Amino acid sequence: MNTKATAIAPSNIAFIKYWGKKEESLRLAKNGSISMNLSNLTATTTIEFDSKYESDNILFNGIHDVNVSNRVSQHLDKIRKFAKINKKAKVIIENNFPVATGLSASASVFASLTVAGCASVALKLSEKDISILARQGSGSACRSIPSGFVEWRSGKTSETSYAYSLYPPDYWEVYDVVVIVSKAKKEIGSTEGQSIAKTSPFFQTRLKDMDGKIKLCKEILKRKNFTQLGELVESEALEMHAIMLTSTPSLIYWTSGTLEIMKLTKIWRKEGLEVYFTINTGQDVHLIVQSKDVSRLKTKLEQIESVRDIIINTPCGGAHLIDKHLF
Numbered sequence: 355m356n357t358k359a360t361a362i363a364p365s366n367i368a369f370i371k372y373w374g375k376k377e378e379s380l381r382l383a384k385n386g387s388i389s390m391n392l393s394n395l396t397a398t399t400t401i402e403f404d405s406k407y408e409s410d411n412i413l414f415n416g417i418h419d420v421n422v423s424n425r426v427s428q429h430l431d432k433i434r435k436f437a438k439i440n441k442k443a444k445v446i447i448e449n450n451f452p453v454a455t456g457l458s459a460s461a462s463v464f465a466s467l468t469v470a471g472c473a474s475v476a477l478k479l480s481e482k483d484i485s486i487l488a489r490q491g492s493g494s495a496c497r498s499i500p501s502g503f504v505e506w507r508s509g510k511t512s513e514t515s516y517a518y519s520l521y522p523p524d525y526w527e528v529y530d531v532v533v534i535v536s537k538a539k540k541e542i543g544s545t546e547g548q549s550i551a552k553t554s555p556f557f558q559t560r561l562k563d564m565d566g567k568i569k570l571c572k573e574i575l576k577r578k579n580f581t582q583l584g585e586l587v588e589s590e591a592l593e594m595h596a597i598m599l600t601s602t603p604s605l606i607y608w609t610s611g612t613l614e615i616m617k618l619t620k621i622w623r624k625e626g627l628e629v630y631f632t633i634n635t636g637q638d639v640h641l642i643v644q645s646k647d648v649s650r651l652k653t654k655l656e657q658i659e660s661v662r663d664i665i666i667n668t669p670c671g672g673a674h675l676i677d678k679h680l681f
C-alpha cells in the first residue's frame with residue numbers, strides 16, 4: 355500500500371572529502387570519506403505516490419525547478435523500480451538553510467527523499483541499502499543516512515559503496531559553526547565539478563594518500579584529539595580546493611568574504627581561540643570548534659560586516675521519518 359511519508363535529514367560536513375568519481379552514473383567515489391552530521395542544516399521531504407498524479411510534481415524550496423525536478427524524478431524511478439510500481443508522485447522538499455552556497459543541501463535532500471520515498475511505498479530496506487540508494491541521488495547523501503560521525507567506504511561496486519556510523523552523535527561535542535558570507539547561488543554544482551577533478555595535474559597525487567588520510571582521521575576520532583582533527587580537516591579542505599583551482603576549467607568557489615574568514619581563522623588561532631575552517635563547493639565557510647569556544651567565536655563573527663548569518667551545529671542523528679507532513 356502507498357501512503358504519504360515525510361522524512362527529515364541533516365546535511366553533513368566532510369572532514370575527509372569526496373571529490374572525483376570512478377563511475378559517474380552510480381556515483382562511485384574515487385576515495386572514501388569521513389563526515390559529521392549537522393544538527394541545524396536539514397531538509398524535510400514529503401512524498402506521495404498516487405495514480406491521481408499524471409506526472410511527478412516536485413516543489414523544491416517553493417520553486418518548480420526543471421533541473422532539480424529531473425534529478426529528483428530520476429531518483430524516484432529507482433524507488434519505483436525497487437517497489438515495482440509505475441505511479442507518479444507529488445514531492446515537497448524544504449531546506450531550513452540557503453541552498454547552492456556550499457552547505458551540501460543535496461546531501462540532506464537526497465537522504466530525506468530516499469527515506470521518505472521508501473517508506474511511502476512500504477519498501478523496507480536496511481540502513482546500508484538506503485545509504486546505497488541515497489548515494490545514487492547525491493554521493494554525500496549516503497553519509498546523511500547513518501547517525502553521528504560517519505565513514506563512507508568507497509567500495510568497488512554499487513553494493514559495496516555505502517556509509518555507516520563510526521560513533522553516535524554524543525560521542526564527541528565537536529561544533530560546526532557555519533558562516534554565511536553570501537546567499538548567492540554557485541554557478542557550477544558539485545556534480546559537474548566532480549566530473550572534471552581528474553583534469554587537475556595534482557589529482558593522482560591526492561589519490562595516492564587518501565587511504566592513509568582516512569586511517570589517520572579514524573585514529574584521531576578514536577583519541578578525540580581536537581588539535582589534530584582541526585589541522586587535518588583544514589589541510590584536507592585546502593587540498594581539495596587545490597584540485598578545484600587547477601581543474602580545467604578552473605573552479606573558484608571562494609569570494610572575498612570566504613577569504614576574510616579563512617585569514618581571520620588563522621589570526622584567531624594565534625590569539626588562542628582554537629578554530630579551524632573547512633569549505634565545500636561554495637562560498638560559505640564551516641568553522642570547527644570545541645564547545646568551550648563557541649560563544650567567543652560567535653561574538654567575533656558578529657562583528658564582521660561580511661557575515662550575513664551564523665548557524666551553530668552539533669553532531670546529530672541521521673535521516674528519519676517524522677509525522678508532520680508538508681502537504
Ligand code: PMV
Binds near residue numbers: 460461492493
Ligand atoms: O555529493 P556531492 O556531489 O554534492 O559532492 C560533495 C562534495 C563535497 O561537499 C565538496 C565534499 C564532501 O565529501 O561532502
